[in-house]
Amino acid sequence: MADLSLFTTEQIAALLAALPDPAFIFTRSGKYAALFGGTDARYYHDGSSLVGKRIGDVLNAEKAAWFLAQIAVALAKRGLHVVEYRLDRKDVKGLEGDGPDDTIWFEGRAQALDYQVDGEDAVLWVASNITTSKKLEALLRMQSETDALTGLANRRKLMQALNDSHGLHARYRTPASVLIFDIDNFKDINDRYGHLSGDKAIQVTADVCRRELRTTDFPARLGGDEFVILMPHTTWEQAMPIAERLRQRIADQLRELGTLGQGATISGGLDQMLPGDTSSEEVLKRADDALYRAKHGGRNRIVHHGA
Numbered sequence: 001m002a003d004l005s006l007f008t009t010e011q012i013a014a015l016l017a018a019l020p021d022p023a024f025i026f027t028r029s030g031k032y033a034a035l036f037g038g039t040d041a042r043y044y045h046d047g048s049s050l051v052g053k054r055i056g057d058v059l060n061a062e063k064a065a066w067f068l069a070q071i072a073v074a075l076a077k078r079g080l081h082v083v084e085y086r087l088d089r090k091d092v093k094g095l096e097g098d099g100p101d102d103t104i105w106f107e108g109r110a111q112a113l114d115y116q117v118d119g120e121d122a123v124l125w126v127a128s129n130i131t132t133s134k135k136l137e138a139l140l141r142m143q144s145e146t147d148a149l150t151g152l153a154n155r156r157k158l159m160q161a162l163n164d165s166h167g168l169h170a171r172y173r174t175p176a177s178v179l180i181f182d183i184d185n186f187k188d189i190n191d192r193y194g195h196l197s198g199d200k201a202i203q204v205t206a207d208v209c210r211r212e213l214r215t216t217d218f219p220a221r222l223g224g225d226e227f228v229i230l231m232p233h234t235t236w237e238q239a240m241p242i243a244e245r246l247r248q249r250i251a252d253q254l255r256e257l258g259t260l261g262q263g264a265t266i267s268g269g270l271d272q273m274l275p276g277d278t279s280s281e282e283v284l285k286r287a288d289d290a291l292y293r294a295k296h297g298g299r300n301r302i303v304h305h306g307a
C-alpha cells in the first residue's frame with residue numbers, strides 16, 4: 001500500500017486521471033458514478049460524458065442487463081470478478097445503424113468496494129481493450145482448424161465435430177451419417193498431370209462439397225485426397241442420395257476441368273452412428289471399411305457399410 005502522505009489530494013486525483021485503462025465506478029443500480037483514467041488514446045474514446053448516466057441509457061437492454069448481473073456477482077463475491085465481453089455497434093444506443101464492424105473486446109475487472117458511493121453499493125470496473133489479442137486468437141484458432149489448400153475444416157476440426165455429433169447421438173439418439181471418400185487413382189493423376197493439377201483437383205472437389213451440401217453438413221479434408229462429410233440429423237438412407245449426387249457432380253467438375261485427361265472419379269464409404277458406438281472413431285472406421293470395398297468393387301461408387 002502506497003504511503004499517501006507523500007501525495008497531495010490534487011496529485012492523487014492527477015494519478016487516477018493518468019491511468020491508461022479506464023476505471024469506472026458503477027453502482028449496484030447501474031450508474032456511472034465516476035470515471036478515472038482511460039488516457040491511452042490508442043484504445044479508448046473519452047468516456048467522461050458517461051458520468052452521471054445509467055448503463056441502460058448507454059447500452060441496449062440485453063447488454064445493460066448483462067452488466068448489471070456482473071456488478072451483482074462482483075458485489076456478492078465481495079472481491080474481484082473478471083469477465084470478457086464485446087461491444088458492437090448494435091450494443092450502443094444511437095449506433096445501431098450500418099457502419100464498419102468495429103467490435104471491441106474488453107477484459108473487465110470488477111472489484112467490489114467496501115464502502116458506498118452515491119448511497120449505493122459500488123464496484124470499481126477496470127476495462128482493458130483486448131481486441132488485438134482476441135483477433136489474433138481467433139485467427140490462430142481458425143488456422144489451426146482449417147485445411148490450407150481447400151479452406152475446408154481439417155482433421156482436427158472434423159474430429160471435434162464428430163465427437164460433438166457422437167455426444168448428441170449417445171444422449172438423444174440424434175442420427176448422424178459419415179461419408180469418407182477419395183479420388184480414384186490419384187497417385188496416377190499426380191504422376192501423369194503433375195502435382196499442381198492434383199492440387200487443383202483437390203480444390204475443385206472441395207468446392208463441389210461446399211456448393212452441393214446443406215449448410216448443416218460438415219465437409220472436411222482428412223489429408224491427401226481423402227475427404228469426410230459429416231451429415232448431422234441424417235440417416236444413412238437419407239445420406240446415400242446426397243453422397244451419390246456428390247459423386248456425380250465431382251466427376252462432372254473434374255472432367256470439365258480439362259486438365260486431367262478423361263477426368264477423375266471418387267469412391268466413398270458411408271455409414272451412420274449406431275447406438276453401440278463408444279466413440280466417433282467407430283463410424284469413421286466402418287465408413288473406411290466401406291470405402292475399401294468400394295475401391296475393390298471397381299471404384300467410382302459409394303458403398304454403405306451394411307451392404
Ligand SMILES: Nc1nc2c(ncn2[C@@H]2O[C@H](COP(=O)(O)OP(=O)(O)OP(=O)(O)O)[C@@H](O)[C@H]2O)c(=O)[nH]1
Nearest residue numbers: 182183184185186187188190195198199224225295
Ligand atoms: N497433388 C497432391 N497430391 C497429394 C496431396 N496429398 C497427398 N497426395 C498424393 O495423393 C496420392 C494418394 O494416393 P492413394 O490415396 O494412396 O491412392 P490412389 O492413387 O488415389 O488410389 P486409390 O485411392 O486406390 O484409387 C499419393 O500419391 C500422395 O502423394 C496433395 O496435397 N496434393
